[in-house]
Amino acid sequence: MSLTSRRALMLAPLGLAVAGGAGFYGMLRGIGTGSYDPRGVPSVLIGRTPPDFALPPLPDSGKSGFAAAELRDLPGPVLVNYWASWCVPCIIEHPQLMRLSREGVPIWGINYKDKPRDAGAFLARHGDPFARLAMDEPGRVAIDWGVYGVPETYFIDRQGIIRWRWAGPVTPEVLDGDIRPLLRRYA
Amino acid sequence: MRRLILALLLLAGPAFAVGSPSEMLPDPAQEQRARAIGRELRCMVCQNESIEESQAGLARDLRLIVRERVAAGDSDQAVVAYVHDRYGDFVLLRPPFRLATAALWGAPFLALGAGLLAILLLRRRGAPSEPVPLSPEERARLAALEKDPTA
Numbered sequence: 001m002s003l004t005s006r007r008a009l010m011l012a013p014l015g016l017a018v019a020g021g022a023g024f025y026g027m028l029r030g031i032g033t034g035s036y037d038p039r040g041v042p043s044v045l046i047g048r049t050p051p052d053f054a055l056p057p058l059p060d061s062g063k064s065g066f067a068a069a070e071l072r073d074l075p076g077p078v079l080v081n082y083w084a085s086w087c088v089p090c091i092i093e094h095p096q097l098m099r100l101s102r103e104g105v106p107i108w109g110i111n112y113k114d115k116p117r118d119a120g121a122f123l124a125r126h127g128d129p130f131a132r133l134a135m136d137e138p139g140r141v142a143i144d145w146g147v148y149g150v151p152e153t154y155f156i157d158r159q160g161i162i163r164w165r166w167a168g169p170v171t172p173e174v175l176d177g178d179i180r181p182l183l184r185r186y187a
Numbered sequence: 188m189r190r191l192i193l194a195l196l197l198l199a200g201p202a203f204a205v206g207s208p209s210e211m212l213p214d215p216a217q218e219q220r221a222r223a224i225g226r227e228l229r230c231m232v233c234q235n236e237s238i239e240e241s242q243a244g245l246a247r248d249l250r251l252i253v254r255e256r257v258a259a260g261d262s263d264q265a266v267v268a269y270v271h272d273r274y275g276d277f278v279l280l281r282p283p284f285r286l287a288t289a290a291l292w293g294a295p296f297l298a299l300g301a302g303l304l305a306i307l308l309l310r311r312r313g314a315p316s317e318p319v320p321l322s323p324e325e326r327a328r329l330a331a332l333e334k335d336p337t338a
Contacts, residue, residue, distance in 0.1 A: 039234060044275040051273075113244070139248055146273045148231035148245055 034171035035178075043146055043165035045154070050080075050162060051144040055134035058109075059116040061123070065134035066108060072160040077186045079107045079179070080154040081130075082142060084114045085122035087150040093169035094126045100175070101129035105183065108132040112150050113139045155179065157186040210247070212254050221257045224266050225250055229280050237280060 030036025045051075054067035071078065081097065083090045101107055109130035111119045116135065123130075136142050145154070148167065155164040164182055166174060212218040222239055228249065230241035238246040238253070249270060256266040267279070276282045284292050321329065 041231065041277045042275060044273065139245075143245075143248060143252065143273060146275070148274070 033173040034169070035173050037168055040167055041148065043154075043162070043167075045146060045162045046165065048162060049160050050154075050156070051141075053141040053144060055110065055136055055141055058111050058119055058133045058135045060120055061116075061128075061133045063130060063133035066132045071108075071156055074156070074158045074160065076106070076158055077163075077183060078156045079105060080110065080156060081107055082110045082112050082136075082145075082147050082150050082152045084112045084150045085118040086114065089169035090122075090151045091126065093151055093153075093171065094129070096170045096172060096175045097129040098127045100179070101131070106131040109134070110142070111135045112142055112147070113137060155182050155186075210250060210254070212258055214258075217257050218254075220263060221250075221254045224253050224257070224263055227267065227280055228253070228270055229278050231274060231278060 027036060027038070031038065050068050050071055052068045055065045057063055057065035071080070079100065097107055107129050109132065111133065113136070119135075145152075151169055153166045153170055154162050157163050163186060164178065166178065170179065212221060225239035226237045228238045230236045230238050230243055230246040230249075232243035232245050233241045236246075238249045252269070253266055256269055261269070270278055276285070276288065282288045282291065
C-alpha cells in the first residue's frame with residue numbers, strides 16, 4: 001500500500017464521521033422546524049384516488065358532508081384534514097388552516113372520533129376554516145385512508161388524485177415548505 | 188415459594204391487550220387465528236408493539252377489524268392484505284424484501300461481513316514478527332547491568 005493511499009485510508013473514518021454528523025444535524029433541524037418526522041410513515045394513497053366513502057355532515061355545523069365521488073372532479077386542489085377537538089396538535093395547526101382558508105384554499109374537514117358538541121365548541125373558539133365538514137365517528141373511513149393519528153392532511157389535485165399526505169400538525173414551515181409549492185404546482 | 192412464583196410467572200405468559208371479553212371471538216379457533224394475525228401487525232401509534240399488545244385506540248379498532256374479517260371467513264393472507272393495503276409495508280412487523288427494505292434485511296449480513304473483515308485485518312497486522320537477536324554490544328551492556336545495577 002502506497003503512502004498516499006494509506007493516508008487517504010486514515011482520513012476515511014473522519015470523512016464518515018463528518019458525513020454522519022451532517023446527516024444528524026439535518027435530521028435534528030428538520031425535527032426542530034417540523035419538516036421532518038422520524039416517526040412518519042409514507043401513505044400508500046399517494047398517486048391514487050381516495051378510497052370509496054360517504055360521510056354525513058357534522059351535526060349543527062350547517063355544512064355538508066361529502067363522499068369520495070365529490071373529490072374526483074374539482075375546480076381546483078383541495079386539502080382534506082382529519083381533526084378532532086380532543087387533539088392537541090390540532091390547536092397548533094389551526095392558525096395555518098385559518099390562513100389558508102382566508103386565502104381561498106378549500107379545506108374539507110373530517111372530524112374524527114369526536115362529539116359533535118365538542119367539535120362545534122372547538123370551531124366557535126378557534127375559528128372555522130372548513131368549506132365542507134364531515135364526521136367519521138367510528139373512525140372506519142379514516143382506517144380506509146390509512147390515517148394513524150390526528151391531525152392528518154391530504155393534498156388532492158383537481159383530478160382527485162392524492163399528491164401529498166402530512167401526518168402531524170401543519171406548522172408554518174410545513175405550510176410554506178410543502179403546501180404552498182403544491183398549490184403552485186397543481187393550481 | 189420461589190418455585191411457586193416462577194410457576195405463576197410462566198403461567199402468566201405474555202400479556203396481551205385483548206383484555207375485554209367483548210373483543211374476543213366466540214369461536215376459540217378463530218380467536219386463536221385472529222391473535223396470530225394481530226401479532227404480525229404493527230401498531231402505527233406505538234410503532235414497536237403489535238396491535239395485540241397495544242393499548243392505543245387505533246390498535247383496538249384494527250383488532251376489531253381483524254376479528255371481523257376472520258369471522259367473515261377471510262383467509263389469514265386476506266386479512267393481512269386488508270390492513271397492508273391501507274397502511275403499507277410499515278404495518279407488517281416482517282416487511283417484504285424490496286429496495287426500500289434492503290438496508291433493513293441486509294444490515295445483519297453487512298455487520299457480520301464488517302466484523303469478519305475487521306478480524307481478518309487485525310489478525311494479518313497482529314502477527315508478531317520474530318524477535319531480533321541482541322547485538323554483541325547490547326549483550327555486553329546487558330551483562331554489565333546485570334552484574335552491577337548502578338553501572
